[in-house]
Amino acid sequence: MGQYGFVININDCYGCKTCSVACKSENLTAKGITWRKVREFRVENPNRMDFISMSCNHCDDPQCMKVCPVSAYTKRDDGIVLQDHEKCLGCRSCVMACPYSAPQYDPVEQKVSKCDMCVERIDQGLIPRCVESCPAQIIKFGEINELRAEYGNDIEVVESMYNMPSHKISQPNVVIIAAN
Amino acid sequence: MKEEMRKSQAELLNKKIKRRSFLKAAGTIGGAAIVGSGGIAIKDAIKSPSEVLASEPVKYEVFRSTCSMECLHCNLTAFVKDGKIVKVEASKDFNVTGCLRGMSRTQWVNNESRIKMPMLRTGKKGSGEFKEISWNEALDLIEENIRKTIKEIGNKGILLESASGNMDSIANSMAGALFTHLGGATRPAGSLCCSAVTAAMNPIVGFRYVDTRDTIRDSQYIICWGNNPAVTMQAYFKEYEEAMKNGARLIVIDPRFSETAARADEWIPIMPGTDTALALGMLNIIINEDLIDRSFLMNHTGAVYLVDQNGKLVRENQEDPDSYVVYDMKQKMLVRHNKKNIAPALSVDEVSIPNGYRTVYDLIKEEAKEWTVEATAKETDVPKETILRLAREYAKNKPSMIIQNMSGAQRTEFGTYVSASQFYLAILTGNIGKPGAGVCDAGGVTQFVNINPPVPSAEVTEEVANIPVAKLGESIVNGDPTEIGFWYIMTTSPMTQVPNTNMVRKALEKVPFVVVADSLMTSTALYADLILPVTTVFEYTSLMAGTRSHYIQLKEKAVEPPGEAKPDYWILTEIAKRFGVGELFDKPIEEHIKACLEGTGVTLEQLKQGPVKPVSTPYVPFKDGQFKTSTGKAHLFVEDWADMDHSPIVKYYCSKESIKNKSNKLLEKYPIMAIQYKMPRSIHSSFSTLEWLNEVHQSEPEVLIHPKDAQKRNINDGDKVVVFNDRGEHHAKAIVTTHIKEHIIGLQNGWWEQQGGSSSYVTNDTVEALGTGTSINNTLVDVRKEG
DSSP, X not given: OOOEEEEEEGGGOOOOOHHHHHHHHHHOOOTTOOSSEEEXXXXXXXXXXXXXXXXXXXXXXXXXXXXXXXXXXXXXXXXXXXXXTTTOOOOOXXXXXXXXXXXXXXXXXXXXXXXXXXXXXXXXXXXXXXXXXXXXXXXXXXXXXXXXXXXXXXXXXXXXXXXXXXTTTTOOOEEEEOOO | OHHHHHHHHHHHHHHHHHXXXXXXXXXXXXXXXXXXXXXXXXXXXXXXXXXXXXXXXEEOEEEEEEOOSSSOOOEEXXXXXXXXXXXXXXXXXXXXXXXXXXXXXXXXXTOTTOOXXXXXXXXXXXXXXXXXXXXXXXXXXXXXXXXXXXXXTOGGGEEEEEOSSSOOSSHHHHHHHHHHHXXXXXXXXSOXXXXXXXXXXXXXXXXOSOOOGGGGGGOSXXXXXXXXXXXXXXXXXXXXXXXXXXXXXXXXXXXXXXXXXXXXXXXXXXXXXXXXXXXXHHHHHHHHTTOSOHHHHHHHBGGGOEEOTTSOBOBSOTTOTTOBEEEETTTTEEEETTOSSOXXXXXXXXXOOGGGOEEHHHHHHHHHHTOOHHHHHHHHOOOHXXXXXXXXXXXXXXXXXXXXXTOGGGSSTTHHHHHHHHHHHHHHTTOSXXXXXXXXXXXXXXXXXXXXXXXXXXXXXXXXXXXXXXGHHHHHHHTOSOOOSEEEEESOOHHHHSSOHHHHHHHHHHSSXXXXXXXXXXXXXXXXXXXXXXXXXXXXXXXXXXXXXXXXXXXXOOSOOSTTOBOHHHHHHHHHHHXXXXXXXXXXXXXXXXXXXXXXXXXXXXXXXXXXXXXXXXXXXXXXXXXXXXXXXXXXXXHHHHHTTSOSSXXXXXXXXXXXXXTOTHHHHOOEEEEEEOOTTOBXXXXXXXXXXXXXXXXXXXXXXXXXXXXXXXXXTTOEEEEEOSSOEEEEEEEEOTTBOTTEEEEESOOOGXXXXXXXXXXXXXXXXXXSOBOTTSEEEEEEEOO
16 A cells, blocks of 8 residues: 655645644644644745645654654554554653654643544545645645656755755655745 | 543543544545535444444534625535534535635634623623623613614614624615614715725726636736735635636735735735826826727727717717717717717827817826826836836736725725726726636626515615714714714624724714624624624524625524524514514515525525526626626716716826825824735634634734834834824734835734724724725824834
8 A cells, every 4th residue: 555645735825724724623633733734934035925734744754653652653554644642641752853843742731642644534535634625725635656746756945945854854745846 | 639630631532532533424424425404314434443432323414504704605514413513614516615714613603702692781881891681671772772862863863884794695684674664774885895896887887796706717917906815815716826827927916915926926016095096007008009909999888988178978968878979980970879880989199070079088098198107106116117017918918807806905095096997907908808807806696696685675764874984983973974872783893894993982982872783792892882692604594695606505504502692683573573563574584585585596495405506607797898887888987976076087196195195294203004904814803713713823913014114113023013193003013024015014904802903993084085985005104112
């Protein structure tokens, strides 16, 4: 079975953040916890305003999994990185290790949680809610090899454009289409 | 203690997992085709073994409604479990995908701060101190105060204010009708959104609320003029992106580098209020370079109508308003404009016309001539080469479209001319009535079918008044044109939306009995004498057939409202009963819906299956140059404007509150101009307090200020600042950025008192000159660091 991943088309994203609210509405994450966040990338002279929607990139080499002292993280055959929430101690090692700030700590619950790619939906043949909810259809979901073949993979260009961490750290399963 | 804490955390998590597993089940249904509603029970199909509820059947119901307010009326689907809404999604069979606000309705319906009972003021107005009373007591008070007002002031002392908040095809119409049956009421005149557009479109093209959204993707050149469709036409923005993929250029004219500007090919920052000068400058280039569509002007417009030496339109018969006269070049004589087989002259420059007559086109040409590239650049701050390029590209890259969509540009002192000037551009270049062309207004299904009012109005013989909505506060405070004794406010919040908030506040404090019907403690509700608890979307059945989507939609009731909240139409019916006119109102809601639909060919049964679009796609307004005026032609000379002592031809007038108006002494005190913009987190002030939206967007007001303006005032990015003028103050966080033009400050619309207050505290309450609109984007202010 192939690895699942996302495509994020920054070129067509206009920052409504419907994906973030769809995620919250679907997963009922606590106040302050948003598994899919949209970052605004504001540049001046010349002006630019790009939005980068990102959740967990379900990496090939998940740093969260590597550092977790209680082995709360597992990676399924389809590449989805899951957290066993019961096991989480709230130590936040994963929060520090993840290059993409995917795991988020809730000070009220004193635990960490992160995007599970809407795994139950996927198991029922549905797509993740964030993908489904996007009014401009800028987030796509599928097998990463197919997505890379269709949408290209110039991740190094994107990384330098948006000051992103190197993909070499964790091998994220995301295709990012940069703004023109 | 520690043990207890762990226990409660475990319980919390357990609950969360239960909730989550249920929601995942509901999501399954979202993936299937859902049509209609009803008490469907489906076995939970969750496969994950770790989920607590995996073995239990999950019963839920699915209901549909629409996101009703002044937005796009996207269709929504609610998932209900045990009488509670657990999730709202955009309906999948609708033409566009609803957004984050629609989904957040879960948090609106289930909001802990809902008004649940009628509440009577006990403290000072604005203090937020109220006590709960019964509906009977509340209705007694309403009846008593209406009777008292009629006795002491007359019907004109009653003010009814309803707008585009929790609106639908029943409530607002019924409220208007109710007060006519009580003898009449004073109403606000004009609108905050777009009466300038009405004042331009009705005389020029004969029709309003017509949009070009169906053919955006066919356009080759799109100008978003003072408008930000990535936010305000959000569900349709992918159409713009499609157009761009097909090779269209997207241009944004806006003092702010908006979300749309960020996606566009070109951002043209402009001095607010000078848009008409830019349009005339473009027209001048288009005329000089002969980029006009001659045949379109001769056959489909009144550009060829003749004007006499006194500047009046020439008519064949003074009794016949449509008997406009043209000069036929074939027969070389004056003839009625619609005579067959004629070749009407476009200009005296091409042929000699008797009696010193000139054409309407000649007058336009003369008006545009003043706006040389140099003069236009000076007034608008748009560089000369940009003006030239813009004019040429708009005229040549056909089909070209202008997105006006209730723009901020027309919320200026002479907004009617701004709107009209865009139609001039479209008409003179023949960029209208074709796919991919036109001027996009907000529009909707009521322009295709006639929706009846649920209750007919009575004839009003009593004296009532109209108060221009921009001057609502000051008019009431001054008792001009009338004292107000009873003020009924529904589907709107004047404390956030009407300009000059301090005056609105004083007005609310002055009026002896203010009723606010709403679902939450809005800024306006704080100042009410009596608050009535109102249902929100998914808590009542109603009809939505409005001017925002091309669909007629049923609003289904999914859950019981909290406490004793009631639909607006229930409240209005109860008031009607107390005045002996109850029988017109007191009917099942289905009867009212059927009355609205009568003659449309659309039935309630059809709507129960889903939204109905009664017009074929794609809709092209004024197709083939068939306008809706009395002559079927576009009229470019507007006699109504002349009757109001303004130019009958589009003309640029410099606004009073403008940096360009050097004679205004106010400039010395307030050298910055403010514009107001909309955000994805709210529609006007609706949704503004919902947690999800505050979390993913922002929870406090911000203002955009240019680095040069900030530096002069020692303001750093993130500082708390005060934007101020003689009208009031707005407190916000400064965002120092080049994403706003120098000398301009960007204010956000929609913040509640409880969140720091509306930016309307400073906005200009001058009444727009020709359409009774607002001038909020002609506001002079200054800004200082807080403290």
